[in-house]
Amino acid sequence: MSETIDDEPRNDNYGFHSIGNNAGDLVSGSDEDFSKYLLDRMKQLESRNTLLKEQCGQMESEKRFMESQKLKYERESHRLQTELDQLKSVPLVVANVVDVFDDDKVLIRSSTGPQFLVKASLELDKDMLAPGARVALNQQTLAVVEIIPESDEPVVSAMEVIDSQEVDYSQIGGLDDQIREISESVELPLTRPESFVRIGISPPKGVMLYGPPGTGKTLLAKAVAHRTHATFIRVVGSELVQKYIGDGAKLVRDIFEMARKKAPAIIFIDELDAIAATRLNDTNGADREVQRTLMQLLAEMDGFDNRGDVRIIAATNRPDVLDPAIIRPGRFDRVIEISLPDQIGRETIFRIHTDRLSIDDDVDHAKLAKLTEGASGADIGAIVMEAGMFAVRQNNDSISMSNLLEAVDKVMSSPDVITDQSLQMFS
Ligand SMILES: Nc1ncnc2c1ncn2[C@@H]1O[C@H](COP(=O)(O)OP(=O)(O)OP(=O)(O)O)[C@@H](O)[C@H]1O
Numbered sequence: 001m002s003e004t005i006d007d008e009p010r011n012d013n014y015g016f017h018s019i020g021n022n023a024g025d026l027v028s029g030s031d032e033d034f035s036k037y038l039l040d041r042m043k044q045l046e047s048r049n050t051l052l053k054e055q056c057g058q059m060e061s062e063k064r065f066m067e068s069q070k071l072k073y074e075r076e077s078h079r080l081q082t083e084l085d086q087l088k089s090v091p092l093v094v095a096n097v098v099d100v101f102d103d104d105k106v107l108i109r110s111s112t113g114p115q116f117l118v119k120a121s122l123e124l125d126k127d128m129l130a131p132g133a134r135v136a137l138n139q140q141t142l143a144v145v146e147i148i149p150e151s152d153e154p155v156v157s158a159m160e161v162i163d164s165q166e167v168d169y170s171q172i173g174g175l176d177d178q179i180r181e182i183s184e185s186v187e188l189p190l191t192r193p194e195s196f197v198r199i200g201i202s203p204p205k206g207v208m209l210y211g212p213p214g215t216g217k218t219l220l221a222k223a224v225a226h227r228t229h230a231t232f233i234r235v236v237g238s239e240l241v242q243k244y245i246g247d248g249a250k251l252v253r254d255i256f257e258m259a260r261k262k263a264p265a266i267i268f269i270d271e272l273d274a275i276a277a278t279r280l281n282d283t284n285g286a287d288r289e290v291q292r293t294l295m296q297l298l299a300e301m302d303g304f305d306n307r308g309d310v311r312i313i314a315a316t317n318r319p320d321v322l323d324p325a326i327i328r329p330g331r332f333d334r335v336i337e338i339s340l341p342d343q344i345g346r347e348t349i350f351r352i353h354t355d356r357l358s359i360d361d362d363v364d365h366a367k368l369a370k371l372t373e374g375a376s377g378a379d380i381g382a383i384v385m386e387a388g389m390f391a392v393r394q395n396n397d398s399i400s401m402s403n404l405l406e407a408v409d410k411v412m413s414s415p416d417v418i419t420d421q422s423l424q425m426f427s
Helices: 031-088 177-193 194-200 217-227 247-261 285-303 343-354 365-371 377-393 402-410 421-426
Strands: 093-099 106-110 115-119 133-139 144-147 204-209 231-236 267-272 310-317 334-337
Touching: 106 133, 115 177, 144 267, 177 194, 177 204, 177 217, 177 310, 177 334, 204 217, 217 231, 217 267, 217 310, 231 247, 247 267, 247 285, 247 310, 343 365, 365 402
Parallel strands: 204 310, 204 334, 231 267, 267 310
Antiparallel strands: 093 106, 093 133, 106 115, 133 144
């Protein structure tokens, strides 16, 4: 096969003239010239070879780039196709599980309110399919096809007091015994759990604070959270009473779940009586829902490890209506009365509330305490606030005793102040 030396005719300087593309075509010349010629040709061919190798390298990298681009576009096309399929799929209906039965039947309540008895897909995790769970239904058959993962419901995370105020025991007057009791029941299990393990006793699972409004129950719970650097999750009982079936129980589950995630944590359930009033036998739908929520609370309390770092404190103004089941041992087994402050307590609370204010030197806290028999800590706080407003109105630089006396008259004559007969329920 004739070997092509080069693909262009050439004009070389050695007395040779090519008459074709083959070596045999060279016109003869001297041997020396011929070897020079060959050397030159070899260099030319070497540089051409180098050039071709570079071009080949470039084409290789272009080929790799094109292949990667092809892969990238194939992936993008697959993603868009999947998205298109999903967008074309029929939207699912969201509902809540009311009850689950053995034969894969589920009683659900749609967001608009009606209830349906439907089939549940066999692929679903039966443990997750519990009353209160949120599920997605096929639009045609209403069959349960998905369980919507529980997320931090905004309403639950909104309950966490993330920036719990810098409340300390020193800002609470007239409750020294109660502070000691709550410190033993809540603070020590969080700060010195090993003491309970060493002695072999379990700390109280839940602490119930009861007493008239405005006596410092919430304040105490916040102070404990501050002392233990625990996440303070405040839940108001009435907020657990939800409109739809199962939502209250689900809220309780979410709250305990969040507390475990955010441990050490203190769950403070204010107005516990809103869900823990005595269970009535003859109940209508709404009471049944409240009971379901209460049962969930009891189940969570029975289920959780009381040596763990989640503590529960509840507060109520209505101990007389509480279901006895809620305060049996193993539930709220430490009950602490937060009573109205006595004379000395009121004087202390007056000092606490005026401590950071500009007041005249002649302010007599003992006299103010004598004049406010039956006032709660909140009433005393209101008196000091009113006195401050009077001083501002008179453009004074500080609060005078007369401002405080005027405020005592105003607040103590207000219908909100606890009277003797309303205290009967706490006796
Ligand atoms: N013992 C106290 N010492 C100092 N301040 C108090 C005391 N009790 C109440 N206060 C004042 O009253 C305010 C309300 O108190 P707190 O919210 O703790 O009352 P509560 O018992 O939880 O009321 P409720 O039962 O209505 O929820 C407090 O922020 C504080 O300013």
